[in-house]
Amino acid sequence: MNLHPKFPYQLYLVISEKDCLGKDFLKVAEDAILGGVDIIQLREKNTGTKEFLTKALQLKEVTEKYNIPLIINDHPEVTEKTDAFGIHVGNSDTPPMTLRGQSFFKEKMIGYSIEYLEQLENKQTSISDYLGVSPIFSTKTKEDTVTEWGLDGLSLIRTLTDKPLIAIGNINLNNAQMIIKAGANSLAVVSAICAAEHPEQAAYELKNEILK
Incomplete structure (x- = not known):
């Protein structure tokens, strides 16, 4: 693994x-941690702030129990109120530079989704801590994407930045090794664990694939 x-x-x-x-x-999250997940992002796209915050606080109890970092997707207020490890944003969300200008986010982890190669040259990317390459392969869990990068796209991005690259999009046991070899530092998964009958086993098998 890189x-x-x-x-x-x-x-x-x-x-x-x-x-x-x-x-x-919450049980899925805990099982996934026991199986080998290193970091968790809560993504609740169609949830009001109050419900999102409730879920985030509940999940934070689980992640803190195992000393696992919690990332909040695109919600600065929830990130701050839960004192989460960081936040992940895309092109239509609060820009990384705006976040970094707020005192709470000066030392927090900020992830930024790369949908166009041109983003690698902008200031938003330069002040982000890691880059989400999304999606590697198209997926039903996220249908508002612009570029399906594929392995060649990921490899190209790898040559253009030294920032950590988190690959996401239809990642599973069959393609995990290929994605790592193409330059990913981390594999982000949704369905491969969340939809699995046994999330702990699914996480364990993915982690072992990464560690090969």
Whole structure:
């Protein structure tokens, strides 16, 4: 695995209640941690602030129990109120530079989704801590994407930046090794764990694939 000194988290779970298909998302998160997940992002796209905050606080109890960093997707207020490890934003969200200008976010982890090569040259990218390459392969869990990067796109991005690259998009046991070899420092998964019948086993198998 291409371990990055600034982002040593190899298996990155992106979780929402919806993606857990009726299972208790807190139980899924805990099982995933026990299976080998290193960092968790809570992504609740169609949830009001109050409900999102409630879920984030509940999840924070689980992640703190195991000393696992919690990232909040695109919600500065929830990130601050939960004192989460960091926040992940895309092109239509609060820009990284705006976040970094706020005292709370000066020392927090900020992730930024790369949808166009041109973003690698902008200031938003330069002040972000890690880059989400999204999606590597198209997926039903995220349908508002612009570029399907594929392995060649990921490899190209790898040559253009030394920032940690988190690959996301239809990642599973069959393609994990290829994505790592193409330059990813971390694999972000949704369905491969959230929708699995046994999330702990699914996480364990993915982590072992990463460590090969």
